Amino acid sequence: xxxxxxxxxxxxxxxxxxxxxxxxxxxxxICSVQAEWCNLMATVFTRTTGxxxxxxxxxxxxxxxxxxxxxxxxxxxxxxGGTGDPHLQAAEQGLTLEYKSSQLSQLHPWAQKQAADAGYxxxxxxxxxxxxxYNKEMLAKKKAPAPAGxxxxxxxxxxxxxxxxxxxxxxxxxxxxxxxxxLMGEEKAFAFMKSLHPSISTYTRSGTAPIKAAAxxxxxxxxxxxxxxxxxxxxxxxxVGVYPSxxxxxxxxxxxxxxGSPNAEAAKRFxxxxxxxxxxxxxxxxxxxxxxxxxxxPKDSRMADPSKIKLINYDYAKxxxxxxxxxxxxxWEREILNQGR
Numbered sequence: 001x002x003x004x005x006x007x008x009x010x011x012x013x014x015x016x017x018x019x020x021x022x023x024x025x026x027x028x029x030i031c032s033v034q035a036e037w038c039n040l041m042a043t044v045f046t047r048t049t050g051x052x053x054x055x056x057x058x059x060x061x062x063x064x065x066x067x068x069x070x071x072x073x074x075x076x077x078x079x080x081g082g083t084g085d086p087h088l089q090a091a092e093q094g095l096t097l098e099y100k101s102s103q104l105s106q107l108h109p110w111a112q113k114q115a116a117d118a119g120y121x122x123x124x125x126x127x128x129x130x131x132x133x134y135n136k137e138m139l140a141k142k143k144a145p146a147p148a149g150x151x152x153x154x155x156x157x158x159x160x161x162x163x164x165x166x167x168x169x170x171x172x173x174x175x176x177x178x179x180x181x182x183l184m185g186e187e188k189a190f191a192f193m194k195s196l197h198p199s200i201s202t203y204t205r206s207g208t209a210p211i212k213a214a215a216x217x218x219x220x221x222x223x224x225x226x227x228x229x230x231x232x233x234x235x236x237x238x239x240v241g242v243y244p245s246x247x248x249x250x251x252x253x254x255x256x257x258x259x260g261s262p263n264a265e266a267a268k269r270f271x272x273x274x275x276x277x278x279x280x281x282x283x284x285x286x287x288x289x290x291x292x293x294x295x296x297x298p299k300d301s302r303m304a305d306p307s308k309i310k311l312i313n314y315d316y317a318k319x320x321x322x323x324x325x326x327x328x329x330x331x332w333e334r335e336i337l338n339q340g341r
Contacts (some may be wrong), residue, residue: 026052027266030063032082035074045273051266060086060171067095067258074260077267083171084114087254088320096256103275111293114252117317122256126290127312128176129250129304132242133222133229147221149245159199161220163210169328172207176223177328178319179249182312193336215239227289230302233285247310253290269279
């Protein structure tokens with residue numbers, strides 16, 4: 001089944017390349033997912049619609065900063081992918097266009113709720129639960145048990161051998177803070193993170209850097225979205241993904257049309273296409289295992305199954321707001337990052 005799904009997605013690329021159509025304008029996209037995924041979407045959309053795609057890769061934080069900087073004279077049409085919190089902030093700040101897709105009824109409830117929470121200024125395109133990745137060879141050498149839950153990260157065997165990203169630059173790490181606050185309560189969550197701090201060897205800039213380090217034997221455990229662990233495992237690295245037993249949160253990767261975009265009609269065409277089953281197969285074709293938001297996309301066993309994960313009732317509206325994000329990150333910097341080891 002895995003091979004069939006990937007083959008079907010790649011067949012779409014081949015068919016599109018073989019049957020180009022006449023040029024019909026252009027669309028400027030900031031893409032906040034993996035580069036191959038971005039490129040596959042751009043290739044197929046251009047070849048099947050004739051619309052030229054100008055694609056720029058940026059992380060979620062950088063994307064939001066650019067869209068905000070351009071608000072008086074927007075140059076971007078679509079922002080695709082990346083954690084949903086910055087998309088909600090863009091909606092809150094009036095940077096994105098209210099638009100109800102004709103595909104909404106075909107989407108999972110969590111994707112529809114993301115749209116409703118934003119006043120239809122964004123929409124969910126994939127779900128990615130948070131968890132851990134660990135290097136099983138390193139654990140075996142150290143004779144350390146595999147982590148099963150958040151509490152396990154405080155085990156002495158892991159001290160100095162865990163990596164996570166910095167929430168000021170990474171949506172992955174901010175999702176962790178917001179998850180722990182909702183799971184434990186804010187005071188207990190910050191007490192936990194203070195206890196965890198001595199075990200963290202590095203706070204990376206990128207959310208994917210910790211699992212890449214674990215995959216290459218540079219750290220034993222990473223705090224990561226579990227789909228990123230699956231990608232490294234598929235590449236042959238000795239890593240295993242874990243969903244925390246106490247419960248966890250998830251990112252809702254999102255998509256938004258920029259308000260005042262220079263190619264609004266082309267942007268809407270891309271937006272509609274990207275929510276169809278055909279438009280949502282390219283993550284898997286690029287070996288990315290987030291759960292697509294369209295219920296009719298064929299599933300892969302390495303994708304998250306929400307029914308088998310203890311997901312918290314994550315309040316995306318509250319923790320996606322600019323004020324709450326700033327407050328929690330400022331407290332983390334003050335009480336965690338700046339404390340001594």
